[in-house]
Amino acid sequence: MTAPTARTVSPVPGPAAPVPGPAGPRLRIDLGAVAANTRLLADRAVALMAVVKADGFGHGAADVARTVLAEGATALGVTTLHEGLELRAAGIAAPVLSWLNPVDADFTAALRARLQLAVPSREHLDAVIAAAARTGRRAQLHLHIDTGMARDGAAPARWQELCRSAARAERRGLVEVVGVMSHLGCADTPGDPCTDAALTAFRAAVGTARAAGLRPRLRHLAATSATLTDPRTHFDLSRVGAGLVGIDPSGTVRLRPALTLTAPVVSVREVPAGVHVGYGHACTTTRRTHLVLLPLGYGDGLPRAANGRAEVLLQGRRCPVVGRISMDQIVVSTGDRPAAPGDTAVVFGPGDRGEPTAADWARWAGTIEHELLTGLGRRLHRTVSP
Structure with missing residues (x-):
């Protein structure tokens, strides 16, 4: 494989300023973007349950929760009890629903923490009833029906x-x-007929619940895409997670990405044509070029499947990642323009300055933004901006 060369992105106002903090890769979380996305989504929904599972899609569950509750969300959603208990430990008192737990989960702790529980089976119901009897606390339940995914x-x-x-x-x-x-x-x-079938099944399920004597006040079916594109699915509540952090899987609305990942240049070398780069010598330079080393890799969440396609922004230009993405490092070719140790590369961000976005990295890796953002590693130094 030959080494590609840097290409200029226009217009670009100049290199992005380094994010303050200790040396090493830095992940900046923009809660202002989360707030703006929340307001947009709350305007589309009847009521908004903000889903902050997987540590708020990698953005910090407690920070995201506080932000969305201040901007129009009325409740929070998580998958596991542990995630819900962590929100309570952070002092968050809003309603929290947990919907994916084994039958031997600690429902006693959940009820003591006033978590609402989704119940997908008679076995789960029996376990929650037993916990309610032990604690003397009435459990607030959301009965969960499969309407066509053969999943939960x-x-x-x-x-x-x-x-x-x-x-x-x-x-x-x-x-x-x-x-x-x-x-x-x-x-x-949008417009897929399987949504019509799911709507029919959901309405029938609500009718069955009412015929059994239940009077649920919250019917919820829509997540981000349906909230943005299909008012028929909104019912009493929308559960939105990805949209809060700037992901629109339907591709119909421009939301604001909330993460910027940067990395400092560790070293720079000038090499002639014919130099092999990285493991397996997967890339060979075709002309004299400058190679820049950045200290992050798949151990930090960069997808190895993006080999041969990924780029970063350095000195106001898109520069290709060359050779294989390693666990701890990547090599970038800057062509005939050398960088200097300590310069900052923008790995991804909102895209305002010509930098790659998380959507770009997901496309290069053949995956989705959700996977990329929730897989970012613990070594990345995180900073939060309001």
């Missing part, structure tokens, strides 16, 4: 039994069914 949620054949059992527990004062929920499998493609 009760199988349609078991839904009526689940609703009837929940109604009996509600009459005993052990639980309160406050919601019915499901998830859409094809909402990223």
Whole structure:
């Protein structure tokens, strides 16, 4: 493989200023972007549950939670009980729903922390009822129905039994069914007929719950894409996670990315044509060029699958990553313009200065932004801007 050369992006106002902090790669989290995205999404939804799972999609769950609650979200969503308990430990008192737990999860701790629980099966319901009896606390439940993904949620054949059992527990004062929920499998493609089928199944499931004597006040089905593109799916609440941090899987709205990843130049060398770069000698220089070493790699969350396609912004230009992405380092070719140790490369950001975005890196790696952002490593020094 031959080494590509740097290309100029126009217009570019100049190199991005280094983010303050200790030496090494730095990840800046822009809570102002989260706030702006939240306001836009809250305007589209009837009510907004902000999903801050996976540490707020890699942006810091507690920081994101406080921001979204100040900007129009009325509740928070997480997958695991541990995530919900961490929000409580951070002093966040808003309603929190946890929807993905094994039947032997610590539902006692969840009820003591006033977490709401999604229930996808009779076995889960029985475990929550037992915890409610132990603690003397009535559990607030969202019954979870599968409407076409064969993933989480009760199988349609078991839904009526689940609703009837929940109604009996509600009459005993052990639980309160406050919601019915499901998830859409094809909402990223507006107009996909599978969304119509899911809507029909969801409405029928709500009808079954009501026929069993339940009166759930929160029906929620839409995530980011459906919230932005399909008002039919909004019901009483939308669960939005990716959109809060600037990801629109439907590609219909420009949201503001909230992360900027930078790295300092460690060293620079000038090499002639014919020099092999990195493991496996996957790249060979075709002319005299300058090679720059940056101290981050797949151990920090850069996808190795982006080999041969990735770029960074350095000295106001897009410069290619050459050779294989290593665990701790990448090599960048700057052509005939040398950088200097201590210069700052922008690995990705909002794209305002011509830098690559997380969407670019995801495309180069053949994946989605969600995977890239939630996989960023703990070694990255994080700074938060309001």
